[in-house]
Amino acid sequence: MTFPIGDMAPWLAALGHENVRVVRRNGRVVAGMGIIPMGHYFGGRSVPAGGITAVGVAPDQRGSGVGLFMLQLSLIEQQRQGAPIATLYPATTNFYRRSGFERAAHRIIYEVPLAGVGVRDYALDAAPAAPEEYALIKQLYAQKAAQSSALIDRPAFYWDNFLEPKTKRSYKFIVRRDGVPEGSVVFMHASFGEHLQVRDYVALTPAAGRRILTLLADHRSMVETMRVPGGANDGLLFLMPEQRHKAHWSLDLMLRVLDVAGALTARGYSPGVQAELHLDVDDALLPNNRGRFVLRLADGRGTVEKGGSGTLKLDARALAALYSGYLTSHELVAAGMLAAPPEALAAAGLMFAGPRPWLPDMF
Ligand SMILES: CC(C)(COP(=O)(O)OP(=O)(O)OC[C@H]1O[C@@H](n2cnc3c(N)ncnc32)[C@H](O)[C@@H]1OP(=O)(O)O)[C@@H](O)C(=O)NCCC(=O)NCCS
Missing domain, CATH: 3.30.1050.10 (SCP2 sterol-binding domain)
Structure with missing residues (x-):
């Protein structure tokens, strides 16, 4: 019941079955979880991390201690294998606090009326990115990540998920000044009445941030609002002249020092x-x-x-x-x-x- 039907199998296949752990009781699988080998950037360096995902206990087995048992065994295993940290998004924060996790980074989805963005700045070029330029999008992200706290060192299947998603079309743009890239943005196709979902952006300069906001706002004749992921005191939205954004959704990442x-x-x-x-x-x-x-x-x-x-x-x-x-x-x-x-x-x-x-x- 936790994951949409049909989403789990491809996710686990991308993750690799060697990164999945299950608990069996009398031969029956009663709990499972995945560990994504990745990293999080802190202070300019990618710290290797186990990204815990898809934690689930069979409904009739909940409350019996099996969830805690599985999680803690996995943390001990990850520590033995030399992973310095583990991270996850909690469905229940307190359950993970019991094992030494704590809230450690924001993920806020902001909603912004496109008519209220208030930025019109065409000083830099914004052009669609061809597949040959995906490497450049990844390089720009690496530059941003090195200046960030908590951004992930994305495994390849993550990139594939939004550069070439299977269920929806995504649009990729690179922002350049005199041919030199300063930013990029990836957003999903939105039809009339839908929100424009921004998946990722990089603005290495304020001018790139303004060009990205302008590009997004220029969809306002068809789409009324955008949803954009950000942090507390978000830097991209800070470039807007007015505070027209609101938090649509938020969930903090939790981190465990192993x-x-x-x-x-x-x-x-x-x-x-x-x-x-x-x-x-x-x-x-x-x-x-x-x-x-x-x-x-x-x-x-x-x-x-x-x-x-x-x-x-x-x-x-x-x-x-x-x-x-x-x-x-x-x-x-x-x-x-x-x-x-x-x-x-x-x-x-x-x-x-x-x-x-x-x-x-x-x-
Ligand atoms: C959350 C989940 C993994 C917990 O597993 P579980 O086997 O039921 O938990 P346990 O029996 O090991 O519980 C261990 C402790 O955590 C507490 N706990 C368990 N679920 C909790 C919840 N939803 N909220 C708050 N505390 C919870 C228990 O009360 C127990 O504390 P206690 O020993 O003081 O009674 C399980 O309920 C589940 O699969 N939920 C649906 C899927 C989900 O939410 N996954 C998390 C995605 S990240």
Whole structure:
């Protein structure tokens, strides 16, 4: 009942059966989930991640502990295989919090009346992209992702899903200044009365953002509204002169740190920050993560060693929200999830500062 009939089989085939886990009871499959090998960008580096998807327990087996059992076994397996983090979109947030996941990035679908976009800027060229130019769209995305927090390092089948979707047509445009690409946008075909669904966009410059908004708004004679994925304080919508957008839908991505030292060293940090943080981590599920760690930052990279004074006390959930930049150290104190003296709080605030985490992809 969780997934539309017909959608599951192709999704699992694309994922690969080796990435699917099931629980059997007396020979019958009673629960299953998939793990997409991918990455999330933090501080300019792609951190390898297991993207958990299609979690389901047979209705008559729910509430028996099988969901928790399957999830936790999979997290232990992923940690053993060396994945630093795991992520997912929760149907039920609290269920995943029980296993150390915490909200870590926004995915907001904004709805904007096309007549209210208010941007008309044709300074750059916008032209349809031919299949030979898909590589360029991917390069532009990689540039954007490197400047972002949480955008995913897309597996090939993700790209295929929206560059050449099977059920609907998608339109791809590249925005150029004097032949040099500065942005791209991918949106789905919309008929009269439907919303224009933007699947992805890259605006490396404000001029590219304005050209993309103009291109989308130029559909207003046929289509009244667009839906566009974005983050909190969204940068594209900030270019509009008026606040005519509203949030149509939102669900936060959740993140689980599987390997404290591995996750902290895999991401990038602001090159200007040179600092040291002494963490004391509590992790009820994964014993290797428990205890004291010292994180040192220099030249945009982090090194970790065990030990130290453990002045910043937090659990796996708080670490997930801090790691991604979803909550600051001060916000985590206010949530009752972190304790530290003022100097350590300030250092943590600086060390994990970065763009607000958001992503357009659902999985
Ligand atoms: C969500 C789901 C996977 C949970 O699996 P389950 O086997 O029923 O859960 P468990 O029996 O292992 O429950 C473990 C704990 O989580 C809690 N929990 C389970 N489902 C919950 C829900 N929907 N909301 C809040 N808490 C929930 C249980 O109460 C239990 O806590 P307790 O030990 O204090 O009683 C299952 O209900 C399901 O398949 N739902 C439909 C599909 C779905 O929502 N998938 C998630 C997509 S990401």
